[in-house]
Amino acid sequence: MQRIAIDMDEVMADFVPKHLALFNRDFNENITIEDLKGKKLREYRPHLKMEIRNYITEPTFFRDLAVIKDSQEVIKDLSKQYEVFITTAAMEYPTSFTAKYEWLKEHFGFLDDMNFVFCGDKSIIKADYLIDDHTRHFARFSGQGILFTAPHNVNETGYVRVNNWQEVKNYFLK
Amino acid sequence: MQRIAIDMDEVMADFVPKHLALFNRDFNENITIEDLKGKKLREYRPHLKMEIRNYITEPTFFRDLAVIKDSQEVIKDLSKQYEVFITTAAMEYPTSFTAKYEWLKEHFGFLDDMNFVFCGDKSIIKADYLIDDHTRHFARFSGQGILFTAPHNVNETGYVRVNNWQEVKNYFLK
Known part of the structure; x- marks a missing residue:
């Protein structure tokens, strides 16, 4: 898988x-x-x-951050055909650990928390794909980086880009 | 590296x-x-x-857990010749995040906290070696697992084993 x-x-x-x-x-x-x-x-x-x-x-x-549109539904669908891990650079904000964990449990409770990863340098992540809004994480990532559009990255080129979760769905499930 | x-x-x-x-x-x-x-x-x-x-x-x-003998000195030495990441299954005890982070900063402050990873399933870890006291983490690990002796694992066989940090030093630096 x-x-x-x-x-x-x-x-x-x-x-x-x-x-x-x-x-x-x-x-x-x-x-x-x-x-x-x-x-x-x-x-x-x-x-x-x-x-x-x-x-x-x-x-x-x-x-209490809002959930990005369609992410729950699409991640639920993805998790039936892929192993899904949540990999967040939480070490940049060590005070955020508990809030991030509780947020994930509240909004993505269908995921196994053994698949949550709080890290810093994402080159430690072993996965086939990484969906991220920061291109710096792709530099040493061995799998396929997929740039999720965010205001700060709109001008970056040279990456596989998805603009929203429907495009993620199309990429992986169509 | x-x-x-x-x-x-x-x-x-x-x-x-x-x-x-x-x-x-x-x-x-x-x-x-x-x-x-x-x-x-x-x-x-x-x-x-x-x-x-x-x-x-x-x-x-x-x-306030004690630091295991020689771990500071040997990890400091290792970090000169290897990329060292700390990978702990913190998701098993989500209340532990802050204490674990502060403990690492206190006793291993020479490491970059971008190299700290709080995870659950360690198959997400991309590394050449994993030093761990739980053999279950080696099953899906793609690198070399190294079993660090702890009371609970003394009877387990079939793994590369180190009994203390001097043996880790010998394994990697001799």
């Missing part, structure tokens, strides 16, 4: 809208997702890099 | 003495490490399986 590794943030969990809403509220800004095309918020407002990071290091930040 | 994945409990962190001391104290027992040769405590006292587990699900249980 082939194995698919799937990233959480901006692939399963809708990270940007919450982050942006908190930032706009606290700094009286009106930055939109459109503004963030091709960049991260910390690159858009570099002088506030630390403040932008502070939201994410708050232990509950990841607990 | 070749990669070595290293388990935490009973390989780097001395799990059994603390667990046994708490159990002996609370249940008026005098079970020794010698008694646990070839078995886990939960197999030795099966009617107390839940109580035995409860110690480990306590969030701080893993925070």
Whole structure:
């Protein structure tokens, strides 16, 4: 059985809208997702890099992120024909472990938690496919990287790209 | 550069003495490490399986485990010639994430935390070697499994075995 590794943030969990809403509220800004095309918020407002990071290091930040459209249904379908592992770079935000675990149990309770992986450098992941919004994880990945579209990566080329979970479904199940 | 994945409990962190001391104290027992040769405590006292587990699900249980002799020195040496990843089956005890992370930062702060992996099923680990006290993790591991001696595994045969960190050093660095 082939194995698919799937990233959480901006692939399963809708990270940007919450982050942006908190930032706009606290700094009286009106930055939109459109503004963030091709960049991260910390690159858009570099002088506030630390403040932008502070939201994410708050232990509950990841607990109530919205589920990205169709990810539950498609991952459920994928898990019937593939081994599915969730591989998130949680070591970048060590305060997030519990929230991320609970979020996965709440929204993806049909997956075995033995298939959850909290890591940093994803070159440790042995899988046939990796669906991720960060191309840096593909550099040393031995399988097929699949770039899931997120605002920050829209200008990156040279990767297999999927724009949403229906396209993931088409890629793997059609 | 070749990669070595290293388990935490009973390989780097001395799990059994603390667990046994708490159990002996609370249940008026005098079970020794010698008694646990070839078995886990939960197999030795099966009617107390839940109580035995409860110690480990306590969030701080893993925070103050002793460091296994010579592991710091040898892992430091290994990390000069190999990529070292710490791969622990933390998903079995999701309450342990923070304690395990802090323990690693305290005692193995010379390692990059991007090389820490909290997982369940270790078949997801891509490495050339896996040093672990549980043979079950070797079954689907594509590299060389190296069994680190722990009381529960002393009777297992058919594996490359190391009895202590000096033997790990001899295996990799001699």
